[in-house]
Amino acid sequence: MVLPRAAKTQRRTRIQEEKEEQILEAALEVFATHGFRGSTIDQIADVAGMSKPNLLYYFRTKEAMHRALIDRVLDSWLDPLREFDAEGNPVAEIRSYIRRKLEMARDFPRESRLFANEVLQNAPHILDELKGPLKTLVDEKAEVIRTWVKAGKIAKCDPYHLIFAIWSTTQHYADFDVQVRAVLGETHSGEGRFEDAARFLEQLFINGLAVHGPATV
Amino acid sequence: MVLPRAAKTQRRTRIQEEKEEQILEAALEVFATHGFRGSTIDQIADVAGMSKPNLLYYFRTKEAMHRALIDRVLDSWLDPLREFDAEGNPVAEIRSYIRRKLEMARDFPRESRLFANEVLQNAPHILDELKGPLKTLVDEKAEVIRTWVKAGKIAKCDPYHLIFAIWSTTQHYADFDVQVRAVLGETHSGEGRFEDAARFLEQLFINGLAVHGPATV
DNA sequence: GTAATGTTTTACCAACCGGTCAAATTATCA
C-alpha cells in the first residue's frame, strides 16, 4: 500500500508514532508563534527536520495537522478546571486552581498561545469545542461556585466572570510574555517572576472573594 | 508628479486624507482578525473597496500600512493609563482605570486585538515601543501605586502585577470575545455583559486591594 | 532472499501573494 497517510490504517507502525510525534511538536512550535494562517508547512517541516512531502505523508493537509494538535492539547488544557472540587475548601480550591493555571502558563506556554491565537482570530477551527465541551465544563463549575456563594463561603460574585478573570490573569503570562518581559525589564523577568505573579494573584483573588469584616478605609 | 505615494509630499490633498483614512480603517479590521502575516493586501483592498495597486499608491508596502496603524492607535491606547492620577483617591483611581479599560475593550475591540495579535506573536513590529514608551509609562505609574501602598491606602502588593492583572482581565473581553460568548451562551452575552464584568472586576480589585479588617471565616 | 508493504525524495503544479509599471482616467487650477 502507498497511502497510510495519517491514521487511515488502524495499525500504527513505530515509525508512524515517532514521526507524528515529531511533526506535532514542530507544529505546536510554529502554530503557537504565528497562528494558523501565518504558519507555513515548509516552516513546520523545517523545524521537524523533514521534507515537506514527507510531512504531508503523515498529515494530508495543514488543517489536519492543526486539528490533530488541537485535539491532543485541548483535553489536557482543561484539566486544571476539571480538578476544581465541589467538596473541597472553596478558598483552597480557588488558590490551587490559580496555582495550576499559572504553572501551565509557565510550563506549557506554547499550548496557551496556540489557543490564544485561535480564539483571537475568532476560533474558526475550535468554535464547536468552545460551545460544547468547554461551555459544559464551565457551566458545571460555575454551579459549584454558586453553591459556595450561597453557603456564604465566598463573597457574592458572578462565577463566570470569576473564571474569566482567573483564565485571563494567568494565561497573560504565557500569551503576552514578550510584553511582560519588556515592561519588567530583564532584571525582574527571570525565575522569580512566576512566584511574584502567584503571590499577587492569590492575594488578589483570595482577598477579593473573601467574606470579610468592614474595611478600615 | 506621479509619486506622492503616501505622505512623501508634505501637502496632503483631500483625497489623500480620505483614502488613507479608508485604508487604515480596513487595515485595522483585517489585521485585527488575522494578524500581520495572516492578512493579505488583497483582503484589505477588498474591505476598503479599492484595488490593490490603488492601495499601494497610498502605502508602499504592507508593513507601511501596519506601521501607520500602530502609530495612530498606540498613543490613544495608552491614554487610560496616563490618566491614572497620583493625587486622586487610590480606590477611585483604580476603579475608574478598570472602567476606562473595560470601555475601551467594548468600544475599540479591534484596536485591542491588533495589539494582542502583535504581542502574541512576539511583537516583531512593536518591541521597541514596548521596551521604550510603554515601559516608561508603566514604571511611572507603578511608582505611584507604590506610594499608595506605603501610605497604607491600599494593600501591600506588586504594582506591576496589579497593572498586568487589570490589563488582562479587561482586554480579555475584547481579545477572547468569541470564547466569552461561547461560554456565556447567546443569552448572557448581550448588552448586560459589560456591566456584569465591570461589577465583578471592580469588586475583585477593590476588595482584593482593600486594607481590611480580619476576614470572617 | 524476495515480495509486499511502508517511507522518503525529487520534481513539479496551480493558486496566491507582495509588489511594479505604464497607460488610462480624473481632479485641479490658471
Place this chain on the structure above:
DNA sequence: TGATAATTTGACCGGTTGGTAAAACATTAC
C-alpha cells in the same frame, strides 16, 4: 478651456504556498 498634476486601473512578475505524482528507498513478513 486646456495644461498639469493626482489618482486609478489592468496586466504583469518573481517568489512563495499548499499540495500532488511517481519513483526510489527502506522495512518487515514470510
